[in-house]
Structures are given as structure tokens and as C-alpha cells.
Amino acid sequence: MRVLILGGTMEARLLAGMLHGTPGLELTSSLAGRVAGPRLPSGEVRIGGFGGTEGLTAWLREHRTDALIDATHPFAGTISFHAARAAATAHVPLLALRRPGWVPVEGDDWHRADSLPDAARLLPALGRRVFLTTGRTGLAAFAGLDDLWFLVRAVEEPRTAHPARMTLLLDRGPFTLEGERELLRRHRVDVLVTKDSGGAATAPKLTAAREAALPVIVVRRPPVPGGIPVVPGPEEAADWIRARLEG
Known part of the structure; x- marks a missing residue:
């Protein structure tokens, strides 16, 4: 077989x-x-x-x-x-x-988005310092948000358009809860953007955001x-x- x-x-x-x-x-x-x-x-x-x-x-x-x-x-x-x-x-x-997929629990402040452009549309009303964990291939959707600052975590450097005010963090999961807490504190993040990838390897960021009472934009996965x-x-x-x- x-x-x-x-x-x-x-x-x-x-x-x-x-x-x-x-x-x-x-x-x-x-x-x-x-x-x-x-x-x-x-x-x-x-x-x-x-x-x-x-x-x-x-x-x-x-x-x-x-x-x-x-x-x-x-x-x-x-x-x-x-x-x-x-x-x-x-x-x-x-x-x-x-x-x-991930499921919100008590204390989460989730905002669902249908796509990366939809997430970019929601962002300005939710925060100014963004932890963006959607990967390197979709950064162009956020390229026009010049008033916002982005901490972008990706496995490799982006090759497409990306936000003008951006700090790139090259890293690969799994990630720890303490590590995610420290990232949010050190970079004064006030909003998280993620895809609904599911799984435990990258879930600690959701817990860290909940603890810090941060809004989270969650992009729905395709069917x-x-x-x-x-x-x-x-x-x-x-x-x-x-x-x-x-x-």
C-alpha cells in the first residue's frame, strides 16, 4: 500500500x-x-x-x-x-x-477576522503596538498601517511588502508561557494578531494575552x-x- x-x-x-x-x-x-x-x-x-x-x-x-x-x-x-x-x-x-482550532475561555478578549486584510482593518481601533504572529507571507496586508508599530515573529525573513515600523523576531515554536509574557512586557505590546492555527506549540501567547487583558485578533481558518x-x-x-x- x-x-x-x-x-x-x-x-x-x-x-x-x-x-x-x-x-x-x-x-x-x-x-x-x-x-x-x-x-x-x-x-x-x-x-x-x-x-x-x-x-x-x-x-x-x-x-x-x-x-x-x-x-x-x-x-x-x-x-x-x-x-x-x-x-x-x-x-x-x-x-x-x-x-x-483554539476556543476562547473566560477572560479572553477575542475579535474574529475573516482574513488578514480584515484583521488589518480591525487593528487601529484596538491598539498601537502589535504582536503579529501570522507568518511572513501575509505581511503585505499590514504594510499600510504606518501609525502602528509591529513586533513580527516569523521563521524566516519576509520577502514581500511589510509594515514600515517593524521589529523582526526570527524564532520557531514551541514557545513557553514565561517567554511570551516577557515579550509582551518588554515590547509594551497592546494587541495580538494570530491565525487560528490550533495546537499547543504556539498557544501560550493566548494565555499571556489573557493575563495582560490584551485584545486578540484571531483570523479564522479556511474550511x-x-x-x-x-x-x-x-x-x-x-x-x-x-x-x-x-x-
Whole structure:
């Protein structure tokens, strides 16, 4: 049985580790290649895009793939829709692995946004010193907010337009609660902007913001393509693969 995991997330690495070495299973993990020095999963790895829906369809057929798992980042919407169309065209069963989104608790001051431009529209009314944790690829949405100051945390330096008043912090999770508290204090942050990525690795910033009574703009994640089964964790995805392998 040949399985392709569209990965790049911690959940995808965990899944590959669970399935690696399973008798009768040939596993390949695919990474987009957007980050230099990515954390590699166990087993065979390919790096780079497929060339859209047609390229992924051709790859699935050429490698006689028996199952496809979309374990990409919750905000990697384009590849998810490519995966859905390619799997349907190539008649390959598809499963989406999505960590659950964050849920506000008592004391949170959350403001939901439908997109990064929507988040940028909300910002001026909520604060002047912004902790922006939405990644480097969407900074252009905030480039026109010249009256605001941004602390931008990203894995790599941005290559697109970005806010004029910006301090860049290159770092990669997981992050600690004490570390997030110190960032908010040291930089006098008064508003946090984040995507609803879910998971524990970057959640401490939400706790730190709650403790400091800061407003938080939370960008909603794009939906999983309709009709695709979804599981919340690598254990459930591994069970899905094992059931197909045994059946």
C-alpha cells in the first residue's frame, strides 16, 4: 500500500513516525519547501510543489498511490483544494488531518477576522503596538498601517511588502508561557494578531494575552474542502491507514 502525506506540520511528522516501518506500507511525506532547513519526518521525503492539481494528479497516478493524507497547515488552503481535486480525479481516497482550532475561555478578549486584510482593518481601533504572529507571507496586508508599530515573529525573513515600523523576531515554536509574557512586557505590546492555527506549540501567547487583558485578533481558518473526512490527530489518521491496509 502506497501512501502520500502532504505534510510540513508537527502532526504530519508524528503520523509519519507512527507509520514508518509498518509492514506492507510504502510511505512518502511531501514538504512544500518554503522553509529552509525544515524538520524532516521519518521515512522517504520529497520537497517541492507538484505544479497544481494536474501535477499532483499525475504524481498520484505515476506512483500508484493508494491513499492520500492532507496533513498540511490549517491555513494552507490552496494545496488542500488541489489535493481534493487531484484525489477525486485519480480516484485516491483522501483524509484531512486538522488539529482542532483554539476556543476562547473566560477572560479572553477575542475579535474574529475573516482574513488578514480584515484583521488589518480591525487593528487601529484596538491598539498601537502589535504582536503579529501570522507568518511572513501575509505581511503585505499590514504594510499600510504606518501609525502602528509591529513586533513580527516569523521563521524566516519576509520577502514581500511589510509594515514600515517593524521589529523582526526570527524564532520557531514551541514557545513557553514565561517567554511570551516577557515579550509582551518588554515590547509594551497592546494587541495580538494570530491565525487560528490550533495546537499547543504556539498557544501560550493566548494565555499571556489573557493575563495582560490584551485584545486578540484571531483570523479564522479556511474550511476543509467539502466531502473530505477530517480527523483531529495523527493517531486517528494512523488508524485510518491501518484499517485500509488490513482491509
